[in-house]
Amino acid sequence: MLKPKEMRRFRAVVSQDLRDKVLAALHEAGVVQFKEITEEIERGEVEEELYKIDSVLGRIREIQEFFATVRFRGSVEVEGESPEEVLESTKELLGELEEAYTELSSRKEELEDRKENIQTQKDILQYLKEIEIPLDYLRSTKGIHVTVGRIDEDVVDDFVKSAQNTLSQRVFVTISERGEIRTVVVACLKEDVPDFQPLLYKFDVETLRLPPLKGTPDEAIDELEERLADLSEREEQLADEIDEVARDKSLEINSSVELLEIVKERLECLSLFGRTNMTLVLEGWVLPEKIPALREALEEASDDVYLMRIYEPEVREMKEVPVSLENPKVVGDFEYITNMYGLPKYKEVDPTWMLAISFPLFFGFCLTDAGYGLLVAALFFAAPGPISNLFSRKLRRMLIVCALTTFGIGFVFGGWFGDLFANIHPIFGSHWIRPLDEPISFLKLVVFVGILQIVVGYGIGRSLTDVFRRNWKRIIFNDLGKALLTVGLFGLTFCVLHLGLLDFGIDYVFPKVGIIEVFNPFASSPLIVTVFQGIFYLGLVLAITGNVLTGKDLVGKVGGIVNPIYGVIRLIADAASYTRLMALGISTAVIAYVVNEVGFLFYHMISPATFTGPLSYLLGAGGVIVLVIILVFGHAFNIFINSITGFIHTMRLEFAEFFEKFYEGGGREFTTFKVKRTFTKGIGE
Known part of the structure; x- marks a missing residue:
């Protein structure tokens, strides 16, 4: 708890022929973090293998995404498949699926394009419904040019006057009656089009391309809706076909993607290792308690033919030693604050245990209200949907501790929603000092x-x-x-x-x-x-x-x-x-006091002094409702704004005033090389 966990550096030498088996064993064990070999040793070249993996992985992922196979659960047992075996099996699966995928995806794309085109035509026709002119009359003929478009309401009159003046009244214009953007239909002679065309640009008229349909706009819309219904039915049939393939091949697709990702992760590590013609040299970090698991993995993968040495980290490499924190649960929740500043370096004090004491205390000084503390604790304890989505579980637990500390400080200071309960019972009064x-x-x-x-x-x-x-x-x-x-x-x-x-x-x-x-x-x-x-x-x-x-x-x-x-x-x-804590605590109390005063002021303004008739009881009820509304919204605002302010200023004191005295930070997290499985599992798991 006082410092990060002890770490050890290891170096292992195994046969080059056992590369895949050793990597697989260490990946499954998940106890080491590899580091780059610093000596001048020949590095492994794996670009060609990675290129092949990436190429096949991209193709199978595309199929996985199209068929949405991740919605189907299930796993398959695998045992020590080499990169070559995984590639070969995935290529065979692609051979089975790519033809169906190409055909189904083409049909789906075609249906989506047709629906989009019909919806666009339908949107255009919606603009013409108010005009109620058959579509055939809105198309140009040999001698007449017809323009249909959309124009801003503010320039409609100017547009009509300009068109009439420009074309010497040889123009027909009709405009929809409502809306900020109006639909306009203009008919003129073909020879007048060059004179009329500039007006469309001047008044920013958006021209509409009419769909090739007959009848009125309403009749055309009905026809398009029938087409959309037919396409939707065909889409449902296609979705059933896609779903059938997905159900049948989901396990194979998902397991192939996962195996390729695992193999790729293993191959990417090879650039960190050194090698000779016969051996592979691995170096990394391991926790002391995980050394037996490391030995066991190497022994099993190499038939006990390997060399390994364990080293204490040297002073010159302290900056690169990864860090793993170890704190009890309540203290560990405050690692959220430590991580925001930066993990401690190796052989540096872990400030989390000190934060677990000072952070809730300072937060409590900023709110200084027992009622507020109880409400905040209840809110994060219940964790409704929005709270659960915005705040991680560790952060919620940390804020509950801060809220309970606020309750304790507020109880001692006598703050219960300001002075709302001050005259009810002595327990709600101050038991030490009153800010x-x-x-x-x-x-x-x-x-x-x-x-x-x-x-x-x-x-x-x-x-x-x-x-x-x-x-x-x-x-x-x-x-x-x-x-x-x-x-x-x-x-x-x-x-x-x-x-x-x-x-x-x-x-x-x-x-x-x-x-x-x-x-x-x-x-x-x-x-x-x-x-x-x-x-x-x-x-x-x-x-x-x-x-x-x-x-x-x-x-x-x-x-x-x-x-x-x-x-x-x-x-x-x-x-x-640190005087900011006093300023924030008093401001919270003052706002709470003002909320109470305003609430009771309105209550006394609305409610009669004595109740003598039905009207007075009605006014009394109205006064109570107004009082409750003011108290609820006023105190909710006070809790919200001062909780945020208190959190920020408390964090500022920890980072700027406290950490600056002793804390360096900048440590790198210990991240183990560990396989992640969802759709595959080892034999016997």
């Missing part, structure tokens, strides 16, 4: 928590990483130094501010010291100030010493002296950043 009434106390709390997280980042997060990497010098000087510097700085700051802890039930006030005297180690000061001064200057000296020792040149060593001093200012800015 709206005591904003300074809330501000102190979030800043204390922020400072604690900064100290954890330096003192635990960074130190654990250096412990894992056995970087003892950095632990003593940099990590311990920065943690002490942080504690000392803020302890002295509390003294300057003369900060009291009475808000939290602690009867203590930091002694008042001037800002100049507080950093003067020679001035006479109370004991607590002297202690904080000692912690501060010890941390400063350790941090400067560590930077100077690790500086590679003069510039680096000089910078090592300046950086810790500059870091003091940065620490104050970082702590101030």
Whole structure:
């Protein structure tokens, strides 16, 4: 949980003749991730084999998609088929299916084209229904040219006037009566067409090509609908034929596609391996607990004729070691946040367990309402369709933890849909501090928590990483130094501010010291100030010493002296950043309070003070309905907007203020070379 799982590098040498058997065994075992051979060893050339696989796979996938065979379940047993055997069997299947596929797909395409053409004709005729002119009258003759088109309503009058003026009234125009886009029919003499044609472009007339049908538009539409019905019937018959083939050949098609994909995945790995005339050299990563499974797979595939060595990852290859996280279920759900920033590197602390504590806490500070927490938890626990589709199960569980933490914080702070239940029972009141009434106390709390997280980042997060990497010098000087510097700085700051802890039930006030005297180690000061001064200057000296020792040149060593001093200012800015939690928490409470006030204001405006007659009871019911509507929609909006805002700002604090203190990230996920089967299975599975 504190760091990624231990990883081992392995190198195995097997006979070149056993290539396919070894790859198949490792693929089925699914315990290794291969890495590229770095030494100058001859690489395997598999382009020609992959080309053949891709060519056949493309053809069989096309058939699989046409017949939609994946809707049929079932699996077939297979045993150690080589790439050549898979290719040959798939080609035989293609020989059986391609003729039927070509014939059926051509018929289907032809029917779809005809239906599309008829539907287009039908759409055109719909425009002409209102005009009710037989289609024969809308076609041009030897002496008369007829144009049918669509024109924008705003330019209809101008178009008609321009046509009449241009053609000296030798034109007939009729226009449909309704719609933003009107249907227009224009008849003119053939010799006037050159003069009339520019008007079509000027007024952006969309000309329509009439279908070759007789009768009125309504009669033509009826005829087209009969044709569509006939085509639909033929499509149903064709679908039955396609379905019959699909049912008969689905298992063969699906298994062939899957086997080809498996073979292709195995061949693609060969470019990572090295080889000689007689041997194949494989290298990769494996978890220590999976080494016995790796040995077993190699022994079975090679008849126990292989060489293998297991190595501890070297320092120079730490960046390329893949990472596999290991966390308990509740903590593991917060890997969602860790992954958004980036997986930890190998031998780096896994921050997920720290996120599992701080993230729900900060989210709860942003909402500070027990009622809101219960509703959000219930929403993600029930997970209706839209929620289930938008949020993964791990993210939903994480948000439930955040919501339950919000409930706890809201219960302590006395937030129940704002102050909605404040006068009902003391249990709904504040049990510690109330953010709206005591904003300074809330501000102190979030800043204390922020400072604690900064100290954890330096003192635990960074130190654990250096412990894992056995970087003892950095632990003593940099990590311990920065943690002490942080504690000392803020302890002295509390003294300057003369900060009291009475808000939290602690009867203590930091002694008042001037800002100049507080950093003067020679001035006479109370004991607590002297202690904080000692912690501060010890941390400063350790941090400067560590930077100077690790500086590679003069510039680096000089910078090592300046950086810790500059870091003091940065620490104050970082702590101030946590005040956003107070701002968001109070804004949530204020909006909830306003929603309640507005709801009851409208209720009292509508409902009479006393109920004396039927009308007063009717108004009272109306007031209750209005009150419920305002409360439901108002609080729903508040939950929605502040949950999103709280999530974003909490994530910002984790990434920008916390992770920046210790976390590098950038690790690569450990992805095993594992076969994925749906339509095939090994013998005995």
